[in-house]
Amino acid sequence: MKSTLLHKTAPQVAQEIHACIGCNECLLACPALAETISIDVLNRETLSGAISTPVARFARSCYQCGACVAPCPVGLHRDAMIMWIKVRLMRSERGG
């Protein structure tokens, strides 16, 4: 059985964000994204700082389907980046 990609650590997510060329391909391929979000805002808010409502909404609705990985011309994992936002949101809800 082919193994599934597990989560990435924050340093790995940071590296991927630094490598992102902002082409939007991952967002275009995403079935969960219902509203327009700028890739710069998404990248900026992924790692640290406040998470705006649209980004939080998008992160919460992400199905972890992985449809955003194949279209990325740089081979990045937007699903793993969104997972990190999910964890951050969960921690902030818990008050951590």
Added chain:
Amino acid sequence: MLYSIRRRLRKRAIGQLNASLHWHVLLAIVGLIVLFMHAFGHFAMISGTFALYSMVALTISGFVGRILDHVMPRLIAREVDKVLTMQGDDGVESTSQKLQAVVVHNTQENRGIIVSQSQAPIPMPGSLPFTTNGQSLGASWDLAYISLEPTQQELDQNAPHYRFIPDKKSALNRPGALMPGAEEHLLALQDMQLAMRREQFFRYIIRYWRVLHILLAFITIGLVTWHIIFASTILWPRFFH
């Protein structure tokens, strides 16, 4: 169908796929209602009955899939939360380093060796066998580093040295082998390993439920086509005679 086609189209706008997914769900419900009305309580024709059953199974699998889409990522995030430190570093790596430091320190203390601060095994990134990647935050990025190959972390996930959890035969499992302080790290490591297994399990559910839904879609298309051909062979002569 339209949703699957749109997924493969290159010309798209943000949010369009989400709208198509909603249409896909709506049309599935409408399609099922129309099929039930078409059957009108007559389930005599075996091809039609099979097509209807398969459509019902497809719709149910779609609904369960939508529920899984909402539940599974939350469960995955909960497991990931257990495995990452507050800074987002690999919890297994960090706890392994602490555990190793405790074990080494206690072993040296047992032998009566006084460990000075400079000799104590303070974990340094990249210098220990438990290091998964040695990558650091904020390192300058060069596109030449990007590879489509799996990352070191992905490759290392099953490597025996990565998880510092002694197996049953290990000397560390003998009573008294580990000193106070080590057990709690060991338990934390076992918890994290369990969390990673659960994460992988949830990811498999997401993936294979999708495969099942697609498989059912193909079966339904096949059965509906069979039903149309079968029904037309019966109806055709009636219309023309």
